[in-house]
Amino acid sequence: MTSTNGAPVSPPEAVEFPPKEIKKECDEIVARYPTRMAACLPVLHVAQRHFGGWVSPEVEAGVAEYLGVSDSHIRGLLTFYAMYNDKPAGRHEVWVCRTLTCWLLGAEKLRETALAKSGCEKPGMTSPDGKFLVKNMECLGLCEAAPAVFVDGKPHVNVSNEQLEKLMDACE
Amino acid sequence: MAKKYPETKILSRNFGVENSWTLDVARERGAYKSLEKALEEMTPDQLIEEVKTSRVRGRGGAGFPTGVKWGFVPKENDKPKYLVLNADESEPGTFKDRYLMELDPHLVLEGCLLCAYACGLSTIYIYVRGEYPLSIERLEGAIEEARKAGFIGKKVLGKKGFDVECYVHPGAGAYICGEETGMLESLEGKRGHPRIKPPFPAVEGAFGCPTVINNVETLAHVPWIVEHGGQAFADQGIQPDPDNPKALGSSGTKLMGVSGPVKNPGVWEFEFGITVKELIYDYAGGPLDGREVKAVIPGGLSMPVLTADELDVKMGFDDLVKVGSGLGTGTAIVMDDSCDMVEACENIAHFFADESCGQCTPCREGCHWMEKIFARIKGGEGTPADLDLLERLFINIEGRTICALADAAVWPLRSIIRKFRHEFLAKMPGTDAADGEDPKAAEAETVGAK
Numbered sequence: 001m002t003s004t005n006g007a008p009v010s011p012p013e014a015v016e017f018p019p020k021e022i023k024k025e026c027d028e029i030v031a032r033y034p035t036r037m038a039a040c041l042p043v044l045h046v047a048q049r050h051f052g053g054w055v056s057p058e059v060e061a062g063v064a065e066y067l068g069v070s071d072s073h074i075r076g077l078l079t080f081y082a083m084y085n086d087k088p089a090g091r092h093e094v095w096v097c098r099t100l101t102c103w104l105l106g107a108e109k110l111r112e113t114a115l116a117k118s119g120c121e122k123p124g125m126t127s128p129d130g131k132f133l134v135k136n137m138e139c140l141g142l143c144e145a146a147p148a149v150f151v152d153g154k155p156h157v158n159v160s161n162e163q164l165e166k167l168m169d170a171c172e
Numbered sequence: 173m174a175k176k177y178p179e180t181k182i183l184s185r186n187f188g189v190e191n192s193w194t195l196d197v198a199r200e201r202g203a204y205k206s207l208e209k210a211l212e213e214m215t216p217d218q219l220i221e222e223v224k225t226s227r228v229r230g231r232g233g234a235g236f237p238t239g240v241k242w243g244f245v246p247k248e249n250d251k252p253k254y255l256v257l258n259a260d261e262s263e264p265g266t267f268k269d270r271y272l273m274e275l276d277p278h279l280v281l282e283g284c285l286l287c288a289y290a291c292g293l294s295t296i297y298i299y300v301r302g303e304y305p306l307s308i309e310r311l312e313g314a315i316e317e318a319r320k321a322g323f324i325g326k327k328v329l330g331k332k333g334f335d336v337e338c339y340v341h342p343g344a345g346a347y348i349c350g351e352e353t354g355m356l357e358s359l360e361g362k363r364g365h366p367r368i369k370p371p372f373p374a375v376e377g378a379f380g381c382p383t384v385i386n387n388v389e390t391l392a393h394v395p396w397i398v399e400h401g402g403q404a405f406a407d408q409g410i411q412p413d414p415d416n417p418k419a420l421g422s423s424g425t426k427l428m429g430v431s432g433p434v435k436n437p438g439v440w441e442f443e444f445g446i447t448v449k450e451l452i453y454d455y456a457g458g459p460l461d462g463r464e465v466k467a468v469i470p471g472g473l474s475m476p477v478l479t480a481d482e483l484d485v486k487m488g489f490d491d492l493v494k495v496g497s498g499l500g501t502g503t504a505i506v507m508d509d510s511c512d513m514v515e516a517c518e519n520i521a522h523f524f525a526d527e528s529c530g531q532c533t534p535c536r537e538g539c540h541w542m543e544k545i546f547a548r549i550k551g552g553e554g555t556p557a558d559l560d561l562l563e564r565l566f567i568n569i570e571g572r573t574i575c576a577l578a579d580a581a582v583w584p585l586r587s588i589i590r591k592f593r594h595e596f597l598a599k600m601p602g603t604d605a606a607d608g609e610d611p612k613a614a615e616a617e618t619v620g621a622k
Contacts, residue, residue: 032337032339033361034252034379035361035379037360037361037362038359038360038361038379039361040361040362041341041343041344042341045302045342045344073362076362076363077361077362077363080346080363080364080529081302081343081344081345081346082344082345082346083302083303083344083345084344098519099519099523100264100265100432100473100505100516100519100520101264101265101431101432101505103519104432104433104505104507104508104511104516105432105433137303137345138262138264138345138347138523138527139262139263139265139266139473139523140303141261141262141266141267141270141301141303141304142267143264143265143266143267143429143431143432143437143503143505144267144429144430144431144438144439145437146431146432153305154305155305155306
């Protein structure tokens with residue numbers, strides 16, 4: 001295979017999927033649905049958790065093979081759904097809600113704090129030291145306790161700038 | 173002081189009870205009694221009739237009569253039939269279903285099982301948004317407990333021919349998956365691109381099979397309806413308007429919430445009839461000290477705003493439509509006088525631009541255009557012609573797409589630029605409003621000129 005400029009391109013080598021640590025979990029998920037494709041979303045959650053917080057082209061190819069869909073189908077899901085990462089994630093993931101209620105109650109300042117504290121250039125990017133991935137998220141459904149953030153999948157509500165700094169300080 | 177409109181405790185009766193999400197506590201407090209009653213005393217058709225009698229309307233935003241929806245499922249059909257419970261709750265400002273799933277998952281399951289019995293469904297998928305980890309955990313725990321207790325599985329409670337399985341399906345962060353056919357696509361493992369209807373899901377839904385899709389809160393009402401009868405439910409709330417066949421009334425109770433800069437944001441349950449004003453001032457505590465309410469979106473983000481002068485209206489399906497807005501999800505977002513409406517519009521437009529699935533050009537392109545125009549006005553580079561351009565965009569976006577996301581983007585934005593026009597003009601160099609003249613006069617002038 002070659003790219004448009006003639007340079008050789010090799011397709012990613014699929015990882016063995018699912019690895020034994022998550023095989024039972026993945027097989028159980030597949031058994032819930034009448035088609036294998038339907039297991040894509042929950043299996044990608046498991047895969048992302050297992051492989052360091054992101055789905056690499058190699059993992060993508062492995063999942064595609066396992067579920068009998070094309071690599072590009074999996075890529076389409078990774079780029080459509082906000083919770084998946086198709087680039088290396090930081091060791092810690094910070095989500096800042098940016099939708100109306102949180103915005104009314106100070107989400108912009110929280111985002112600035114998260115970016116400054118992590119060293120991330122802008123939302124959606126990983127910090128140069130690889131420690132943090134800061135993401136802008138649309139409504140997280142915690143509006144009665146806005147503003148809300150998630151740190152490593154765990155919700156925090158009524159968050160002040162100081163509290164967010166402390167939460168990020170606590171990340172190793 | 174005027175007497176507060178009273179709270180009710182039907183859906184919310186177990187909120188605040190210790191370990192309310194466990195089977196033992198839930199059963200002590202009556203969980204699954206309605207399922208037992210229905211399986212013993214009612215045929216599936218009788219159950220559907222009871223739900224029709226209750227006149228319960230969908231609590232997810234559209235307000236479609238639930239019993240009618242159930243009646244659409246074809247009886248003579250060999251295909252498996254599904255229930256997809258819409259627990260995506262991605263509408264901004266909405267958090268009521270989260271309370272039900274976290275605090276009373278067995279009530280949610282009982283509602284699902286009653287629906288499955290009524291419509292002859294064999295598998296229940298609960299589509300929960302991925303951002304609700306605790307809801308997912310509590311529902312999965314409840315399903316496990318219910319399976320062990322014989323409420324889920326082969327021959328539920330010994331009833332021959334009633335086999336039902338139940339799974340949680342986690343979403344992965346996409347507003348559009350709250351749209352019922354986008355949700356079906358997502359359940360099937362695809363991008364959440366809404367489908368053209370017909371065929372409607374009741375005939376051809378998940379995996380090409382008949383499918384019922386209901387909101388969490390809607391189905392949570394069903395156990396009470398079975399216990400007390402549909403008429404008792406219909407007797408509560410706001411009655412239909414005999415002179416208007418479209419006004420189907422707002423029967424029963426509703427979880428209503430308030431978020432934004434108020435003293436006591438939260439969620440409460442009321443028999444329909446409370447006004448927006450009572451909800452915001454008596455329960456949510458009103459605006460923060462020294463502030464005034466400027467605008468309210470009564471139900472989620474996708475409805476037209478009400479100004480502070482328009483809040484004496486009941487939180488009901490037909491009542492809010494009558495004043496040009498809508499009940500939506502029944503959870504209000506309050507904006508106070510510190511809120512810059514131009515910036516709010518930019519924020520809202522960004523949400524819809526970000527969450528547009530990209531299938532239909534008017535939405536995919538239009539939402540970004542709207543966001544750019546609001547950003548331009550915010551930056552002081554807008555002109556009054558931009559407001560006319562927005563009006564033309566609204567016409568070319570609303571109703572011209574597969575699903576209602578584009579309409580949902582237009583409604584709040586159009587209402588804001590019409591009701592707060594002076595704030596937009598004030599940011600436009602050379603207009604009277606920007607020159608510091610009386611904003612109301614400037615507004616009257618521009619409205620008159622249209």
